[in-house]
Amino acid sequence: MVAHLLSLKWRLLLNGFRRSPWQIVGIVAGALYAAGLVLSAVVGLVALRWADPQTAQTVVVLGGALAVTGWAVIPLVTSAADLTLDPSRFATSAIPIRDLLPGLALAGLLGLPGIATLIAALGTVATWSRGFVPAAGALVGAVLGVLSCVVASKVVTTAVSSLLSSRRFKDISSILFVIPLVLAGPIVTAVVGGVGDSRDYLPELAAVVSWTPLGAAWSLGGELDAGNAAAAGVKLLIALASLAVLGSAWYLLLGRAMVTPAYAGGGSGKAGKAGLFxxxxxxxxxxxxxxxxxxxxxxxxxxxxxxxxxxxxxxxxxxxxxxxxxxxxxxxxxxxxxxxxxxxxxxxxxxxxxxxxxxxxxxxxxxxxxxxxxxxxxxxxxxxxxxxxxxxxxxxxxxxxxxxxxxxxxxxxxxxxxxxxxxxxxxxxxxxxxxxxxxxxxxxxxxxxxxxxxxxxxxxxxxxxxxxxxxxxxxxxxxxxxxxxxxxxxxxxxxxxxxxxxxxxxxxxxxxxxxxxxxxxxx
Structure with a gap:
């Protein structure tokens, strides 16, 4: 079943290149833009190999925590969740949820966001390639971190599937998303200024985040490089437990979505009011x-x-x-x-x-x-x-x-x-x-x-x-x-x-x- 779902997602991706020429140009342009961002991230992560360990740990942990948060929040805010394999479409297929869940999780990696996140996460292995043990820990953390990104996204989108199927919610969320885009200049300037004024605070923030589900997986390489095997073991347990909790929540939400698919029908209106007329x-x-x-x-x-x-x-x-x-x-x-x-x-x-x-x-x-x-x-x-x-x-x-x-x-x-x-x-x-x-x-x-x-x-x-x-x-x-x-x-x-x-x-x-x-x- 997992292989079948992956083949379905792959076919859907290929079908995107069988559209009009201008749509193909848009897809290629988006892919090139994403490739540029990923390349910049990977180059930066490789350069961190020769940086101070505390600086490298701060960047990797906070960057990983932002990635997990982005995967959970951005699809909700922009109504851009990947619904090509919407669980409600399998409601009449009588597929056991235990077979459907891993296939949907791995299929979530097929696409520009998933591939980009995976490549950037593997770049952390180069950051901690200062020894075999830190590199191995970074590899395990990268895998757990990427899986947490995908599953967190699935949990959020499945939980609000009825909202995501609502045209009004999509319209409102799309409009609200314009606000940070219009204010991008002031926001970026404020963030850069804040970071410049709080350089000493960022390592402390990363140390706290590394003990949370958002950053535990991303901190394994840094802890092993510092020789903190006990801390790395505890954080590994936190990452595994967080992934298990997310998986369990997704399992329950997926079961409900399969039984009661989202309904996007219109509501009833009251007649007799002329309104502005x-x-x-x-x-x-x-x-x-x-x-x-x-x-x-x-x-x-x-x-x-x-x-x-x-x-x-x-x-x-x-x-x-x-x-x-x-x-x-x-x-x-x-x-x-x-x-x-x-x-x-x-x-x-x-x-x-x-x-x-x-x-x-x-x-x-x-x-x-x-x-x-x-x-x-x-x-x-x-x-x-x-x-x-x-x-x-x-x-x-x-x-x-x-x-x-x-x-x-x-x-x-x-x-x-x-x-x-x-x-x-x-x-x-x-x-x-x-x-x-x-x-x-x-x-x-x-x-x-x-x-x-x-x-x-x-x-x-x-x-x-x-x-x-x-x-x-x-x-x-x-x-x-x-x-x-x-x-x-x-x-x-x-x-x-x-x-x-x-x-x-x-x-x-x-x-x-x-x-x-x-x-x-x-x-």
């Missing part, structure tokens, strides 16, 4: 605005773009703290206005086949454009105003507040007008409803990039009056230009907004069927 006016534009705002609130593809906005002040504050000048915070409001306004440039593409409702009901293009823009404006306007006032208060540069407000409002209204024109003429390859908001489907990628960059260029040209007032105030230092910018921004912005709604509406009236045909091609 009862708040917006009973007009075609109001109905479109209510539907669009409902998407903003419930569709993870829209929420994926919104999650970045609250993090912008953090990023700009971090950048300012590096040079001791927080004046860069005044850019937060115009940047937020641009991101939110431009986000509706692919609104029709996100509709997918639901755009047929607009065509079938005869909604005028002007009402369609206005409704989508009002939906975005309903939350973008308060947020932009809040960021504008907040940035002036944080920096103490109140003389810039009128210009910040003018440029932010001009950017918001101008961007909404331009996006209303762009989304009425071109479609983009976006994730389909129900897919991950960060999935990039194959499609008209070249056209999408060209339209996006060209649109941003046009946006910069339309914002020249606001930019001119900001530059003039910065050069002359005269506050009068700030008040001129406050007046110019809304005037030019609203003008471009009205023009964009009308032009986009006319284009949509003429090209509605062609737009729907393009949406079908992008699926």
């Amino acid at each position: 009862g708040i917006f006016p009973a007009t075609p534009a109001g109905a479109v605005a209510a539907r669009s705002l409902t998407y903003w609130m419930r569709d993870p593809r829209y929420a994926g773009s919104l999650v970045v906005v609250p993090l912008l002040p953090v990023l700009f504050y971090f950048i300012g703290s590096q040079n001791g000048n927080q004046d860069l915070l005044i850019v937060v409001a115009p940047m937020t206005a641009f991101l939110l306004a431009w986000s509706i440039s692919a609104d029709v593409s996100y509709d997918n086949t639901a755009f047929a409702l607009h065509l079938a009901t005869g909604v005028r293009g002007r009402d369609d454009r206005l409704g989508r823009a009002l939906a975005c404006l309903s939350f973008a306007l308060p947020l932009v105003l809040l960021f504008a006032v907040g940035s002036a208060a944080a920096t103490g540069r109140w003389e810039w507040l009128p210009n910040i407000l003018g440029s932010s409002l001009g950017t918001l209204f101008t961007g909404l007008g331009l996006a209303s024109v762009v989304s009425a003429r071109w479609t983009s390859a976006v994730p389909a409803p129900g897919e991950s908001p960060f999935k990039k489907p194959p499609g008209n990628t070249a056209q999408t990039l060209l339209v996006q960059f060209a649109g941003m260029g046009v946006m910069a040209v339309l914002l020249l009056p606001e930019i001119a007032m900001v530059v003039t105030q910065a050069v002359t230092g005269q506050a009068a230009f700030s008040w001129i910018g406050l007046a110019a921004g809304p005037v030019f912005g609203v003008g471009f907004f009205v023009a964009g709604i009308r032009l986009g509406g006319r284009w949509l009236d003429r090209r509605g069927p062609e737009m729907f045909a393009q949406l079908a091609d992008n699926r």
